[in-house]
Amino acid sequence: MGPIETVKERCRKCYSCVRNCPVKAIKVGPEWAEVIHARCIGCGKCLKACSQKAKVIADGIEGTRRILADNPDVVAVLGCSYPAFFNDLRPGQLVAGLKKLGFAEVHEGSAGVELIAPTYKEQIQGPTGVPLISSHCPTIVDLIERHYPQLLRNLMPVVSPMVALGRFLKERRGPQTRIIYISSCIAGKFEVASEEVAGAIDLVLTYRELSQMFRDHGIDLTRFGDAAFDGRKPDAGRLFPIGGGPFQAFGVRNDFLNPDYISTGGAESCLELVRDLAARRITPRWVDLRFCEGGCIGGPGKNNRLTTFAKRNLVINSYQHQDLPYATQDRYAQVQPLPQVRRRYSNKLKRLEPPNGESIRKILQATNKFVEQDEFDCGACGYPTCREYAVAVYQGLAEAEMCLPFSIKRLEEDRVSLTQKYELAQRALAQEYGDPAIIGNDPRTLDVLKLIRQVGPTPTTVLIRGESGTGKELTARAIHEHSNRADKPLVTVNCTTLTDSLLESELFGHKKGSFTGAIADKKGLFEAANGGTIFLDEIGDITPKLQAELLRVLDSGELKPVGGTVPHKVDVRLIAATNRNLEDGVRDGWFREDLFYRLNVFTITMPPLRSRLESLPQLVHHFLAAASKRLNKPIRGIEDRAIAALKRYHWPGNIRELQNIIERGSVLTQDNVIRLENLPVIFAQLSLDSGGDMGNGAAKTFRDQREKHLEQVEVNLVRKYLEEAGGNVSLAARKAAIPRRTFYRILARHGLKGEDFKATAPKGQ
Numbered sequence: 001m002g003p004i005e006t007v008k009e010r011c012r013k014c015y016s017c018v019r020n021c022p023v024k025a026i027k028v029g030p031e032w033a034e035v036i037h038a039r040c041i042g043c044g045k046c047l048k049a050c051s052q053k054a055k056v057i058a059d060g061i062e063g064t065r066r067i068l069a070d071n072p073d074v075v076a077v078l079g080c081s082y083p084a085f086f087n088d089l090r091p092g093q094l095v096a097g098l099k100k101l102g103f104a105e106v107h108e109g110s111a112g113v114e115l116i117a118p119t120y121k122e123q124i125q126g127p128t129g130v131p132l133i134s135s136h137c138p139t140i141v142d143l144i145e146r147h148y149p150q151l152l153r154n155l156m157p158v159v160s161p162m163v164a165l166g167r168f169l170k171e172r173r174g175p176q177t178r179i180i181y182i183s184s185c186i187a188g189k190f191e192v193a194s195e196e197v198a199g200a201i202d203l204v205l206t207y208r209e210l211s212q213m214f215r216d217h218g219i220d221l222t223r224f225g226d227a228a229f230d231g232r233k234p235d236a237g238r239l240f241p242i243g244g245g246p247f248q249a250f251g252v253r254n255d256f257l258n259p260d261y262i263s264t265g266g267a268e269s270c271l272e273l274v275r276d277l278a279a280r281r282i283t284p285r286w287v288d289l290r291f292c293e294g295g296c297i298g299g300p301g302k303n304n305r306l307t308t309f310a311k312r313n314l315v316i317n318s319y320q321h322q323d324l325p326y327a328t329q330d331r332y333a334q335v336q337p338l339p340q341v342r343r344r345y346s347n348k349l350k351r352l353e354p355p356n357g358e359s360i361r362k363i364l365q366a367t368n369k370f371v372e373q374d375e376f377d378c379g380a381c382g383y384p385t386c387r388e389y390a391v392a393v394y395q396g397l398a399e400a401e402m403c404l405p406f407s408i409k410r411l412e413e414d415r416v417s418l419t420q421k422y423e424l425a426q427r428a429l430a431q432e433y434g435d436p437a438i439i440g441n442d443p444r445t446l447d448v449l450k451l452i453r454q455v456g457p458t459p460t461t462v463l464i465r466g467e468s469g470t471g472k473e474l475t476a477r478a479i480h481e482h483s484n485r486a487d488k489p490l491v492t493v494n495c496t497t498l499t500d501s502l503l504e505s506e507l508f509g510h511k512k513g514s515f516t517g518a519i520a521d522k523k524g525l526f527e528a529a530n531g532g533t534i535f536l537d538e539i540g541d542i543t544p545k546l547q548a549e550l551l552r553v554l555d556s557g558e559l560k561p562v563g564g565t566v567p568h569k570v571d572v573r574l575i576a577a578t579n580r581n582l583e584d585g586v587r588d589g590w591f592r593e594d595l596f597y598r599l600n601v602f603t604i605t606m607p608p609l610r611s612r613l614e615s616l617p618q619l620v621h622h623f624l625a626a627a628s629k630r631l632n633k634p635i636r637g638i639e640d641r642a643i644a645a646l647k648r649y650h651w652p653g654n655i656r657e658l659q660n661i662i663e664r665g666s667v668l669t670q671d672n673v674i675r676l677e678n679l680p681v682i683f684a685q686l687s688l689d690s691g692g693d694m695g696n697g698a699a700k701t702f703r704d705q706r707e708k709h710l711e712q713v714e715v716n717l718v719r720k721y722l723e724e725a726g727g728n729v730s731l732a733a734r735k736a737a738i739p740r741r742t743f744y745r746i747l748a749r750h751g752l753k754g755e756d757f758k759a760t761a762p763k764g765q
């Protein structure tokens with residue numbers, strides 16, 4: 001149990017505490033980041049850094065309540081820095097409030113400074129041997145005991161003013177006295193529990209906790225009159241909490257040019273100085289260090305909005321105006337005999353095993369850092385460099401997911417891999433339940449069917465070429481069906497959906513540990529297709545590196561998984577497809593010539609739909625039947641004028657586009673017959689351009705034809721606006737820039753309704 005605890009449920013693992021902890025005393029686990037008490041120096045940086053308030057100071061309120069309830073003789077000591085934090089109250093009001101809470105006496109902690117001053121003076125002025133480091137800041141003591149034990153003998157062998165005063169008070173009042181020290185310092189909570197000084201102070205309460213107690217008891221200090229302090233009245237000790245204050249308090253004459261005496265505060269400066277001392281780069285006589293910026297007035301135990309300088313002024317002011325109410329009791333009048341103030345320190349360093357170079361290399365590689373340039377030292381993990389982070393991972397303080405660039409990349413890879421798996425699953429379903437028939441009775445489709453029948457039963461590699469949506473995959477399936485491998489798997493891979501490295505491992509498999517995330521051996525798709533066929537769709541999109549590997553597999557018939565050393569035989573027939581011009585690729589250098597010739601053994605070129613329009617009606621009826629089944633809707637047929645319009649289109653998306661249009665029309669039709677109106681607007685236009693029948697009988701005369709044309713233009717426009725507006729008539733009227741009522745009239749004239757267009761939100765058709 002230490003002074004800083006973690007509220008696990010609040011921790012969001014943002015690593016802010018890791019980033020801000022000067023001694024890296026935070027261990028990040030799978031769910032939260034917690035303080036390692038043996039390494040913690042109680043500086044409170046993590047408290048300030050945690051926006052979620054997941055780091056909290058061990059509560060002192062409950063303990064104080066218990067002590068007050070069980071003992072009649074409880075003394076409150078206000079830490080030296082209190083004038084900087086309770087600036088909106090008179091000190092006498094604070095004393096009155098503390099007495100109201102049940103404290104028997106109230107003392108100023110700065111009185112403790114006088115108790116240690118003689119020993120300090122003696123030490124500083126005597127032969128020192130090594131540079132002395134003041135020991136009144138418990139964070140500095142912890143820093144040296146836990147992280148720089150080589151400086152133990154530099155630590156001033158004297159207790160802090162807090163402990164000295166605690167001992168003094170107990171000696172004067174008897175051991176039944178309980179002493180609560182109220183401070184800005186949370187490391188003091190640590191200090192009072194340490195073996196060397198145990199018993200002097202019973203509990204340390206922060207200023208914030210004291211304020212909370214006043215609130216809990218409904219005590220409004222501003223209404224209180226002044227009560228007097230009971231202890232010894234301090235003098236220069238009041239300057240102790242600010243940087244440089246101890247010089248004054250201990251009567252050390254300091255000149256800023258004198259390198260013998262140094263006073264500094266703040267984590268950075270203190271760490272720098274401690275490192276300098278540890279490395280013997282400087283040899284002053286005495287250094288006065290406070291881990292908090294500006295001294296104890298920068299302590300984390302209570303926030304107020306004042307700057308360090310304003311707080312410093314308040315402390316100086318309290319020293320200069322010695323008019324506080326005091327009623328020093330007789331037993332404290334004499335400072336002699338002084339309490340025992342000497343103390344020793346112990347080595348509390350918990351050395352964690354350092355990793356060797358090989359372990360660091362492995363950890364770095366596990367987060368995609370293979371060469372020095374991969375080490376960004378971005379600091380997002382909380383460690384300033386990737387190497388320090390790797391050491392932390394080795395020592396169990398950090399985990400791989402903390403590396404942000406690595407995690408982002410892995411998420412991206414996972415996304416791509418899931419997309420691929422989803423596609424594979426979809427294709428498998430289509431294979432299982434889809435209709436593999438190749439429809440068409442035009443000469444070019446019949447040629448394709450003939451080639452399929454010829455090449456199917458052979459082991460020959462086939463390259464299928466053609467525009468998108470012309471049926472390349474369907475053809476690949478038909479070849480497999482016609483082969484003597486039909487009872488073996490057909491594995492389809494879309495080469496565009498995977499990154500190069502992922503595709504290689506998907507195709508050829510990988511060995512455990514061969515790259516990040518390769519947590520076990522994995523078989524590749526080539527192996528899954530063993531005995532059957534592999535269909536590599538969009539083969540024109542694979543990189544030259546993978547082209548080389550593919551060529552090697554095709555030539556040798558042997559497979560080597562990523563990270564593996566031993567190749568093994570596979571018996572797989574390859575069918576590849578592309579809509580890219582591979583000859584251009586060979587010429588421009590993005591496709592290997594040798595692979596091109598290896599694939600181009602038997603080529604089937606799929607004709608575009610616009611060159612086999614004779615088969616369009618047959619295809620339409622095929623897709624109608626399929627849509628009818630899928631939509632569970634008894635579609636009876638399609639109007640002739642709709643077929644005629646379909647035939648006039650140039651079909652850039654080929655058969656897939658036709659299939660989609662028929663499915664859309666099947667959704668839209670209200671009488672189970674697909675009409676021209678159920679097709680995208682462009683088809684009505686095509687029908688019009690052909691001078692075709694608009695559906696109301698033949699158009700004979702010029703006047704009739706013009707009338708019909710104009711009407712049809714109007715219908716088309718209105719339908720377009722309605723489609724764009726997703727059936728919302730008001731919106732469609734606004735888009736058309738005509739009054740809503742006029743728009744309604746036009747709709748009524750053509751028998752159109754807004755709701756018929758609800759499912760036809762704009763698709764750019």
Ligand SMILES: Nc1ncnc2c1ncn2[C@@H]1O[C@H](COP(=O)(O)OP(=O)(O)OP(=O)(O)O)[C@@H](O)[C@H]1O
Pocket residue numbers: 437438439440466467468469470471472473474475537579619622655656659
């Ligand atoms: N002749 C055909 N008869 C029946 N359906 C066909 C025909 N040609 C294509 N299709 C259908 O059209 C859709 C597209 O076909 P396929 O996926 O095979 O085309 P593709 O050329 O491989 O397309 P892409 O290049 O975009 O991968 C599929 O649903 C397929 O079933």
